[in-house]
Amino acid sequence: MLMPPRSRSRRTLKKVGERNNASDVPNLKRSRGRPMKRASELKPHSSIQRQQEKLIRENMMAEMADTRQPYQLSDLEALPVELLQQIFFWSLEVNMPRASPHIANVLSNPSIYSALVSFAYFDPDGESPVEMQLFLPAQYWQVNLEDKIRLQQGVLSCRWCTLAFLKSSMRTLSHLQMTQAWHREKKAEAELNIPEQPKERRIPQVANPTLLSLAPLPQSAANTEELESHFLAKLQPPANGDLLSIGVDLLAIDQNPRRSTNIIGPTGDGNYLPRIMQWNSVVDKNKQLHKTVHRGVSILATRALPDHILEGKPTWTESQLELLMLLRQGARFVSTGEGRLEFSADVLYEGMASAIKTQNSKALLVLLELHFASMQASDRTLMMQPPPPAHTPAQRYLARPFTSPIPLSLFHLACAQPYPASSQLMSLLIREGIDSIPLDDVVLTTWAVRNNADEVARFLLQHMEGSHDYGLARGLTLFVNGMLSWRRRGEYPFPEMTFTNQIGYVFEGSGVRA
Template identity: 25%
Template sequence: MLTPIKTRGRRKRSWTPSDGVSKPIPSGPKGGRPMMSLRTKQANSQSSNKRARLVAQIALPKPRKNLSRLESLPVELIEKIFLYSLNVNLPRSSRFLAAALSSERIYRALTLLAFWDDSSARDSGEAPETAKSIELAAATEAGATKILRLLRPLEYVPLFQDERRSLQASVLRCRWCTIERLLSHLPDLVRLVIQRHWLNVDITMASDLEDTLCLFLAQKGDTCSFQGTDTNSNHYTMTIEPLVSLTISCLESEQQTTHRILGILQIPDRFLSGTDKGFNEPHVRFLEILRLASGFNRLEPSTATEIALSREAIQQGVHTALIEHNADALTTLLKIDEYTFRSENTSAIQTLPYMLPPEHFRTAVRVARDDPSLFQLLLRASAESVPADDSEITQWAMDLDDAFGPWLLDFMLQLPQRIEAAKNEPIEGPIFYFGRANSRISIAQRYLRDVLGLEEMAGWMEEKLLNLSSEWMIE
């Protein structure tokens, strides 16, 4: 006997007279469920119109009944309060305030105030309000108006260095402070520096030079040298390195003053490490401009720099550049690292040799086995940092089919002596110092002659990856 199969769900049974109800009328020729009337559809809870109304009621947030007094102010007043307080946490306290203060002109005003080193007002030793009156009184009324116009909607009050350092740190932590936005505001910083230190100090120029300077300020000309005289008939020369610095020289007193365009006081780790999105083309441009503007391009290290940065972040950036095969980013980071290290560790008492982590050389071998250029850039920074008796690098050098392979094998045999010489003489002992080859060392002479085909190699700190004149000019 077969066992009946039990099925779930509603069983359909044909109509019989014993059911006590009238026979249902089929809705079509094949029968089926009767169609609902229009009134039934509207009353049904599963109706699409009613369901859409319910979803709309759930999705819409409840509007706030009352805004605070600050939030209910006009946007212009909210902007003035924010720029007066310079508290970047204000827009974070309310989405209404964030919407009111999230505009390009606010970003621009904060960037100019944070990165313009208005040292003439800062060094006056007065309170900010007094310093402002001194500066504006010394300048012509038209020149002062131009500065205020460049900084609007900000009511400009010069900041002391500690105040600017705090503001700069707050701005750099903001998500809107991107490399692209900083690069876009560099021309305005150039105009501010020229206006403050040349046009506002009663320097008289010939009419043709005035027209040429106007073209330069409009980014329509590439003339970067101007002459003028002051009220005492002293002769001055202004030399502009676009996007980097402004140098003013006095012929009579032989004094020379350089003003940086980008007055940065600290470099965030995310700018150096490249861990967010790697090193794209604007990022590499910004790093090179940052290096030049910070003074990390001199042939000899000065005293410890005032710019705060992390060497660990630089080493992470070197690793990232090696992984990406980005030779330009690698070169700039190595220059920044060597300059800052030597500035902090070179003194009359003790000088420490500059060294790189040996792992960088292993990384260069692994990521570019057929291209020794990355390895050679590391070598030019610190040849004594090559790991001695490393089997991986030794095998790589043996596999190279050019003159660099045999040279590297012989150099690794001399590494203990070369490391000792660099420790005893951190300046004259290394094969390379600031990228300059020490031709008095025989292994360095062989590298220049056999590998590079050169007689000498000058330092690389003054070498530039960018044509700054073309960076300044716009079509």
């Protein structure tokens, strides 16, 4: 049953009284609201609050500054600047500037950087005088080989050691070597006991007429211009005065394998080459002086390549590649028997992979040339080395045996690149790592069949089928430094030049073939 709606009535005094004392009922009134605050008690505006907080914070910081003890220099930092710099040069510890901001400020100077580079890359002969003023503000001392390698690794890891800085340092490095070469040549000629008369006997005879004016030893080691000409320290620009760019046109070479390249490798500021040429002096039975250009002497004696120089991260840039090429050239003219170039083979292959992923054929070419020069197995190692993978006993090495052969994974990575870039990359890899190719690899076979119209692909397919008869004599290989054997030139789709020639490196005087 529905109930009638309940009417809502106003509260009566009686109901109110039930909640209150009966005595309060007659005096019940509506109570006043909460009283308003005075203006001084109101919360200030947000902008005023921020100003007050800022003022409080500044006052607190000022009080803290007043109570904070002043920075006390350590015993090392308190030394005179000149003494602190000499300690740095004696230790050759490139991490020393990171010890404190004060030491970093004392040691952060271009003249100090230049002295470090000279210590790291100058190779003295141990007998001839050294121009010590070129090391200022450092006092020169001869660094042993172990410390030199450590110093090179440290210097190349410093932020200030850029390609531009190394190029600017090559003038000093070249002058250091030219001065020593001048003293060696002067001593050698004095030991020949050439008579003063007739004077014609003291005028050197040379086989190459173009070197006749350069052959006489300058009268003084202080004449820089004559030293540079005599020791062939600079790259002479072409007649038009324009130096050609670094690098090669791989596509043009592939189209015309016999084309000769006229490309200049990296040089320093003022066109200083990474080596000087040393002269050899002899006399005949008539006491007539004869001279020949003997060998190159490195002015940038590179013995170590840190990982970041080789890995090409995030990708290879022109400046990164040119720095590597410059250091490679310096290592080329280091005297043999003074230790191998130190670097990580795994990092070298990472750099190759980076070049392949970005289809940078020039970077891959430079790295393969470095691999050939540094990874060749010695005769003793060769005797203990197993035959190439997946080869039958009747087969042989088609390239020089290497202590660390080109990984097969690089070939697979090249196959994954779009055509025609994959063909150029594969051509380079085959010229250095043909012995790393198994005869039954599915990835390589698939790539060769898919691109059967390409000459490199057809060569690879025939090689894997075993249908090639290279006809090589005993002891000969198909590729040496990327160049085909003379018996097979013109038959296969590869440039008839070495990696060294293809890059455009200066190699005369290194004591090895290009």
